[in-house]
Amino acid sequence: MATGIEAMVTLRRMTVEDLTAAHGLSSEQKWPHRIEDWEMLLSMGFGYVAERDGPDHQKPDHQKEVIGTAMAWLYGTDAATLGMVIVSPQAQGMGVGRRLMDAVLGDLDGRTVLLNATDEGAPLYRKLGFMPVGPVFQHQGAAFAVPMAELIPDERVRPLGSKDMATLRDLAQRATGMNRDALLDALVPGAQGVVLTRRNEPVGFALFRRFGRGYVVGPTIAPDTGGARALISHWLGSNAGMFCRLDVPEESELSTWLDALGLPCVGRVMRMVRGPMPKADPTVTTFSLTTQALG
Structure with missing residues (x-):
């Protein structure tokens, strides 16, 4: 008591x-x-x-x-x-x-509950039944020179269109194993977006919006690292010198690349889950988070 x-x-x-x-x-x-x-x-x-x-x-x-x-x-x-x-x-x-x-x-x-834990918060979350999944790295800074993305044949990055929402909802659901419709419906009106296509079929997307000290690139969802780099390069290259942030899971393999672009890693959290991990589609992946809180 x-x-x-x-x-x-x-x-x-x-x-x-x-x-x-x-x-x-x-x-x-x-x-x-x-x-x-x-x-x-x-x-x-x-x-x-x-x-x-x-x-x-x-x-x-x-x-x-x-x-x-x-x-x-x-x-x-x-x-x-x-x-x-x-x-x-x-x-x-x-x-x-x-x-x-x-x-x-x-x-x-x-419900299955996911969170991103600081080192200070992790002991409490463990006591409450959360288990570690893997680290997420926080990168931020101002990239002044971003090389043009090397696109594969029949691949392009185009602006998000009004008819793309169903595609975004589907890709987000597959990448996370969770229904993210309400989140996207709230984010997209206040964000800019681009879609990655291969052979004219949408296979990924990335949003760019105001957050914190500058802008955040996220979520970024793509079929592979090359596609993710193409999407992220679009936003960093078209906003050279602006303060941007990305939160990238370790398995994204983007951390070293972002360091080289001028967005150093400034922090690390541990993704944790209580309950069964949502079943994601392995052919599409979340390469940068919306925010650490929203996942």
């Missing part, structure tokens, strides 16, 4: 009114999320905040202080991702992270 200061901490569902405080927590952790990024995340999912009485709690009109967050996003009926788990440094060691995780996981009962 919680006693003392732990009992003073309460949990409730996150609302739009909490986003300024949530943004303050992520900024305190040196995370790059803008308030607009928080707004997008909440519009697509749900979350909990942990709060406690602030220093002026004895005043009649006092407001509680938000000291922690956790969020989740649903994919179809059987999967979800979990992220934005933050606890203020002043509230560390109070069991707040565990309580937030328990609250979110309680709403995800029966």
Whole structure:
């Protein structure tokens, strides 16, 4: 049973009114999320905040202080991702992270849940039944000279068209083993996109949109590394000198290539799963994530 200061901490569902405080927590952790990024995340999912009485709690009109967050996003009926788990440094060691995780996981009962864990968060996630899958590398920087992609015969990169949404939904479903329709429906209107075709058939795509300190290239979905490089090269080459970020799984084999382009690896997280791993189609792969939280 919680006693003392732990009992003073309460949990409730996150609302739009909490986003300024949530943004303050992520900024305190040196995370790059803008308030607009928080707004997008909440519009697509749900979350909990942990709060406690602030220093002026004895005043009649006092407001509680938000000291922690956790969020989740649903994919179809059987999967979800979990992220934005933050606890203020002043509230560390109070069991707040565990309580937030328990609250979110309680709403995800029966679903496979994936997350990307920092080194600090991984021990808690292991206790909650998450198992490591593999590392994801965060690359960012400004590429000033991107060689033109070497396309294979009958391959091209073209702009995303209004009739491509069904193709994007199908490719995302196959690459992840999860229904990502709602995510794409939310992302595409605010993003630019290109499609990779081979013999005039769409086989991959990549989105480019505002995020954090600059722009993010992701998700990038392609049949192989060559196709992924062609898609990513399009965005980096057409936006030379602009700050861009990509989060790439180890198996993408893109990390060394991105280093050479001027986007060094600045961080690493561990992808973890609780429940059976979604069954993806091995002929199509996610080469860069939408975000670490959304997968």
